[in-house]
Amino acid sequence: MSLAQPLSRASLSQQIRDRLLSRIMTGALKPGDRLIELKIASEMATSQAPVREALRELEAMGVIETLRNKGARVRVITDEELRQIYDVRAQLEGYASELAALSGTAIKARLTALIRDMKKAARKGDSAAFADYNMEFHRVIVENSGNQVLLGMWETLNVKMRTMVNVARSSRNLQELAESHEPIVDAIVSGDGARAHAVARTHVLDNKPVAASQV
Amino acid sequence: MSLAQPLSRASLSQQIRDRLLSRIMTGALKPGDRLIELKIASEMATSQAPVREALRELEAMGVIETLRNKGARVRVITDEELRQIYDVRAQLEGYASELAALSGTAIKARLTALIRDMKKAARKGDSAAFADYNMEFHRVIVENSGNQVLLGMWETLNVKMRTMVNVARSSRNLQELAESHEPIVDAIVSGDGARAHAVARTHVLDNKPVAASQV
DNA sequence: GAGTCAAATATTATCGATAATCGGTCAATG
DNA sequence: CATTGACCGATTATCGATAATATTTGACTC
Numbered sequence: 001m002s003l004a005q006p007l008s009r010a011s012l013s014q015q016i017r018d019r020l021l022s023r024i025m026t027g028a029l030k031p032g033d034r035l036i037e038l039k040i041a042s043e044m045a046t047s048q049a050p051v052r053e054a055l056r057e058l059e060a061m062g063v064i065e066t067l068r069n070k071g072a073r074v075r076v077i078t079d080e081e082l083r084q085i086y087d088v089r090a091q092l093e094g095y096a097s098e099l100a101a102l103s104g105t106a107i108k109a110r111l112t113a114l115i116r117d118m119k120k121a122a123r124k125g126d127s128a129a130f131a132d133y134n135m136e137f138h139r140v141i142v143e144n145s146g147n148q149v150l151l152g153m154w155e156t157l158n159v160k161m162r163t164m165v166n167v168a169r170s171s172r173n174l175q176e177l178a179e180s181h182e183p184i185v186d187a188i189v190s191g192d193g194a195r196a197h198a199v200a201r202t203h204v205l206d207n208k209p210v211a212a213s214q215v
Numbered sequence: 216m217s218l219a220q221p222l223s224r225a226s227l228s229q230q231i232r233d234r235l236l237s238r239i240m241t242g243a244l245k246p247g248d249r250l251i252e253l254k255i256a257s258e259m260a261t262s263q264a265p266v267r268e269a270l271r272e273l274e275a276m277g278v279i280e281t282l283r284n285k286g287a288r289v290r291v292i293t294d295e296e297l298r299q300i301y302d303v304r305a306q307l308e309g310y311a312s313e314l315a316a317l318s319g320t321a322i323k324a325r326l327t328a329l330i331r332d333m334k335k336a337a338r339k340g341d342s343a344a345f346a347d348y349n350m351e352f353h354r355v356i357v358e359n360s361g362n363q364v365l366l367g368m369w370e371t372l373n374v375k376m377r378t379m380v381n382v383a384r385s386s387r388n389l390q391e392l393a394e395s396h397e398p399i400v401d402a403i404v405s406g407d408g409a410r411a412h413a414v415a416r417t418h419v420l421d422n423k424p425v426a427a428s429q430v
Numbered sequence: 431g432a433g434t435c436a437a438a439t440a441t442t443a444t445c446g447a448t449a450a451t452c453g454g455t456c457a458a459t460g
Numbered sequence: 461c462a463t464t465g466a467c468c469g470a471t472t473a474t475c476g477a478t479a480a481t482a483t484t485t486g487a488c489t490c
Contacts, residue, residue, distance in 0.1 A: 037472070038472090053271045068451090070472080084363060087310075147302060156368075157368075253442090261474080265473080285483095
């Protein structure tokens with residue numbers, strides 16, 4: 001009866017959660033799509049119970065929403081909410097950059113390498129790779145803040161953001177966008193906490209999407 | 216077969232989650248205490264499945280932690296983590312106060328009333344009531360920021376904080392603590408965003424617990 | 431008496447089946 | 461012809477039972 005495999009470390013419900021999450025983040029599942037428990041269960045060759053547990057976790061993460069007796073669907077993030085996410089992110093990353101500047105940890109090499117990677121991806125017009133490097137850049141800063149709580153909050157926001165598939169910019173924009181990260185590195189390396197805070201905050205706000213319509 | 220009651224709106228697993236959460240926040244369940252699924256199920260006259268779902272939600276909220284095949288226990292928040300929570304809260308509330316100041320919404324009456332309530336509780340030495348009013352004060356500000364995302368993050372931090380039962384101060388401290396909220400109201404009412412930001416941030420940091428030991 | 435293995439126990443993880451609920455269909459009714 | 465309401469298919473919500481895993485206990489060896 002025992003399975004031959006060493007049996008992966010994560011529990012079944014965690015595996016299901018991760019698989020669903022990646023489907024959402026890659027866009028295979030789009031906002032509004034329904035998540036039907038028994039369908040997912042049979043797809044993943046398991047039963048309904050662990051699927052439900054996975055859905056509850058995703059719900060708590062804010063990635064899906066469930067209505068009583070009506071099931072779960074991928075959460076639709078409104079333009080307004082996305083803008084609010086950018087506002088909060090700006091605060092968090094500003095603070096993270098401040099801490100990173102003050103801590104004096106050497107992350108210059110890492111960050112400049114990521115900017116280089118971004119530029120390379122921009123030249124190739126590979127916007128998916130660009131997005132990955134871009135996110136990694138920001139994550140490195142937040143990780144190096146040394147504040148685990150801050151990192152956790154940032155990740156939550158990040159996951160929510162990623163459910164909005166905002167790809168496809170012109171490659172000229174990408175080139176400029178890559179360059180716009182350089183002042184952040186300078187400020188962090190300089191050790192000037194207040195400046196690092198301001199520069200990082202402004203950077204995020206500069207990329208905040210404009211309001212779709214004036215309500 | 217149908218139940219006579221209108222059947223409460225929340226699903227069973229949500230009811231269980233809330234009941235467990237309040238037990239944790241009131242201190243009936245302390246950090247480190249185990250949560251045994253079948254025991255909870257029989258206590259609440261239900262079966263194991265919805266309990267498991269509730270536990271998964273609590274885990275995603277960061278209130279409990281589970282080890283594979285070993286079950287769940289109330290999460291132990293270290294001194295260091297609590298201090299990090301205060302740091303992040305200071306940022307979030309600073310930003311919330313800034314927004315509240317700029318929005319010009321009239322919350323002065325509400326906030327001053329809460330300060331009055333705090334002082335009254337302080338005189339009576341009722342630290343539990345004091346804590347409630349205190350939290351309410353801060354919540355009102357964050358709610359009035361108009362940023363739902365910000366409110367969500369603040370609530371998450373708040374729940375985590377509350378799992379640490381930090382009661383019992385001297386009543387003199389409470390009196391001073393109540394008064395220390397007045398400059399925040401002044402700054403918000405004045406409409407000076409930058410000042411409101413700074414004052415609120417400082418207020419939170421002033422109450423940040425000191426490091427237990429110098430590592 | 432200390433160490434070690436194995437049965438016994440406690441608990442989690444998963445399954446399959448059943449009950450409850452929702453949304454739509456469609457015929458009977460006024 | 462609009463309305464009601466009983467049925468039906470799809471799906472969620474819950475249960476009870478079983479399998480898998482960890483922990484403890486206790487006898488046995490040296």
